[in-house]
Amino acid sequence: MVPCSAYAVLAADAARAGPSTENVHDARVQSTIQSHVVRHFQAVAEAAARLPPAVARACKTGTDGDREELSTHFRNVVVAWAGVAYLRFGPMAGQARQDRMSLWPDRRGEVARELGQLLASGDPAKFEGGALAKQSPAVQGLPALELLLTDSAAPLGPTDASSLRCKLASAIAVNVHGIAGELLQGWTSDGGWQEKMLRAAPGKEPYESAQDAARALVMALYAGLKSVADDEVKPHLYTTSKSEGPYAKSNLAAEYYEAGVNALNHFYDAMALESSLAGDKDWVKNSAGIAWNIVKSSDGAGGRGSGVAKGDQPSVQKVFAAMTTLRKLVATELSVSAGVPLLGKTRKTK
Template identity: 45%
Template sequence: MIVGFAVFAFAVQALGADLPTEDEIRSAEAPPASVAPSEPFSHAAMVKAAITSYIIPHIDALKAAVAPLPEAVANVCKTGTPAAEKDLEERFQKVVTAYVGVDFLRFGPMLENGRREQISFWPDPRGFVARQLRLLLLNKDEAIAQPGAIGKQSAAVQGLPALEALMHDKAVPLGPGDAAHYRCVVAGAIAANVVRLISEVADGWEKPDGWADKLLHPGPANDTYKNESEAAVEVVKALIVGLSLTADLQVKPQFDTKIRLTPPYEKSGLQNVFYTESVASLHELYDILDLESWLPPDRLWMKDWVMGTWRALEASDGAGGRSANAKRDDAPAPREVFDRTNGLRNMVANRLAVAAKLTIGFNELDGD
């Protein structure tokens, strides 16, 4: 399936590369650490914090953001007014922004049945979204409006990128009239399908005996996590995968001309939003996991490098410009952002996770 290429071909790399040296970390621009080490999270507490403070709130926020999307599509198709178009754009942006916070949770309900790719088929270096959408529109089969029908089509036409393409087709824009009729039928089916998929993800996490319960109650009877350490590895691994995806799929194409990859949600002008929300979400999860609390006193200086790295990532818009929320005066170049993101990924995998007595193996990063 294209899924394996799209998700992990760029993300999974040897964890030893780009690891900052002690001299590099000690020379970071952050002030010296002077705070005594805190009591470290237990593995069980780490998992509970990740679920209750990050995963469930972000999934609930995505579910709430996507609920009005079908109605917004219907309003544009019924009226075609600038106000309706603006409302759809705003609601679409809210959905994408909320989705970024769960995009890197590529296990459990997101992984099951290929839901992640169905919701957001990106990266798409071979143009499957445009190709499959064109074929779907040529068929003009009105049965696509039936519940579940779009879900039987290619993952490339089931989710947000396909809806975005329909929203920004200037040749035949969504609206009333015969020319746009079938496009509106497809757009409405896609919007409803995304609501369904995200509801399934939320249910998969929150139902009794769902994925949250799996992580919170490891043991011999658990078919996925046999102990608290395995559950903790899963959530830390999600953070590492998220850093890999940000570096390899969003930042590296900005300076490596050999990589031909369209930025995420570029038609909607959301590529910078996608980057800044990715960094903000990863930073939030990093803080919640509190891996630094496991550092021994002679390793507290690692906090300085990490602090400086987050500050650099948050100063960038992901494409060489300066973020509006930057806490430093300059805009780091994409190459610096890439190197720092890789360094942070490897810091988490090879130093902080090790300090926390967690083993993050190469094969564990390959979520297929």
């Protein structure tokens, strides 16, 4: 296998040779999948594998140490998930995996309501032995597990009062692990999405050309920027908003934002979109660099990002504007120069 860094060099070299050719698109797809997409789904699968045994230990002992360890493993899955949450096409689009893993934003309070109903039934047969997969996505994933882990009135442990909650927490952890594995296999297995994108050809579904495959990746970048801006940043523009950030009950909203933004920035770099720009487009690089620095200096809610000095954080308004700038640059400049324009007539992919 060619090292990931070599793919990035190949994409840049090919782009300089002629940005509209299929070899450029193919190199860009290879670079992005190998150096970013697969790596981030591997991180989710590895973190999720540690959840089931951590739940089992916390429920067996009920000690503060084991509960804290469980919280740490939960945090690791959440942060890893932020790194792939915007890759909503391919394996993520099948079998409602996105919502089953993390139903957020949850504007109607479905997670708390349906989790409460499931617990009130008192019937573990509704979620044990794989039965959880037949329930609503609201109770299958990380937000539901978060409610169980953060309920100080009913902490997980070896008591009769915690028995049903522990069984449900265990079922959710196993389900999360399973979904994470399905996503990774969906990308890397024979005939998986990685292969579909790398072997695009006329008459093949879902991509008839490397250009189609490259466009799907650029569209994911655009959609990811929009999602973070609209769902995580925009609510903080309004003082009357009661919207909580993702995983706020676990105090993970800032980490989730930071992980998501860093992943999007890495995704952007992996595609080497700037390498396709003409010589008179340095302003695009400069504008994008400034915008990335702004969004990475924030916690998404008006606070400062990691490593940012107190008082140096940008305002929420400035962060939202920077994300808007990045989206516009991707749509009107970078995608066009890369030969995969997002505006106008494009082939729809699954």
